[in-house]
Amino acid sequence: METERRALLGVDLPVVAAPMAGGPTTPRLVAAVGSCGAFAFLAAGYQPTETVAAEIAAARATGLPFGVNVFVPTPVPVDEAEFRRYAARIADEGRPYGLDLAAAPRTEDDDHWAEKIALLVHDPVPVVSFTFGLPPAAVLRDLQRAGSRVLVTVTDPAEAAAAADLGVDGLVGQSGHAGGHYGTFTPDSPAPVRPLAELVGLVRARTGLPVLAAGGVGGGADVRAALTAGATAVLVGTLLLRADESGANRTHREALVDPRRDRTVVTRAFTGRPARGLRNDFIDRYEADAPLGYPALHHLTRPLRRAAAAAGDADRVHLWAGTGYRAARAAPAAEIIEELSRPL
Structure with a gap:
């Protein structure tokens, strides 16, 4: 898995900062995660294309690997x-x-889809991930020709098989325990909620592709379980909401530790x-x-x-949050990532 992780993401640590659209993901958070040897995604969702371009420039200036997540228009x-x-x-x-x-x-609207794809083709980043569905085959080919590795978020083996048939480089296997929007292709009939390790095993067996596991991570034991099940790396989002470098607003941060929630x-x-x-x-x-x-x-x-x-x-x-939200703590992002990455 270490060889696969380095080939796909260019990093050694198995924990990845998930893209959190709407404010929590910031260039500062991406830089902090990258500085400790891990991988992080910028979130292009809900952002003007000019802002995405500026954040890409800031991330590229660190000299560290990073990716960009884009919402597929699936109204x-x-x-x-x-x-x-x-x-x-x-x-x-x-x-x-x-x-x-x-x-x-x-x-x-389509969240400035054409403009964002044009930006990523002409100013390529190491990894592009898609959420809410499959990108058109021509978009996939253009990004791969530009030098990007392309991932698609999937929530069950059938979605994983469709993404594999398209020719993606890897998958993000998202459990229903994840915070924020489900990446399901069928929001009117989402897949049943499965434990993350079970989903990873099913997706890996169906496709053989590298799988980044996402959803409900509450600590190092969950990271290790997903890796044991075959994950190439494990995404965390909720656990970074209270990080020093997070852009989550104060109301959201405080709700995560409010005993009434x-x-x-x-x-x-x-x-x-x-x-x-x-x-x-x-x-x-x-x-x-x-x-x-x-x-x-x-x-x-x-x-x-x-x-x-x-x-x-x-x-x-x-107040988007995954089921592991009680483990979110106020600390530097690098400290959180390093703690989650520790072996048994």
């Missing part, structure tokens, strides 16, 4: 009537912040796509009424989530 359309119904349903949540959610437009749940109430986070009042009030509808619901609730995070209102903001 989950919601019709206007259903969107308007849900916007009206949650409207009271926005009023304390001066937001008229009931009048919000229905926005369906006693569980994670899967919700589509914030973004219209299944995602795991700490249970809060917004989820309790609206999960049963929330339609599938990504990215329209993401854009609908985004102003509310930003305002609530700034105000310290943890009950109106998404």
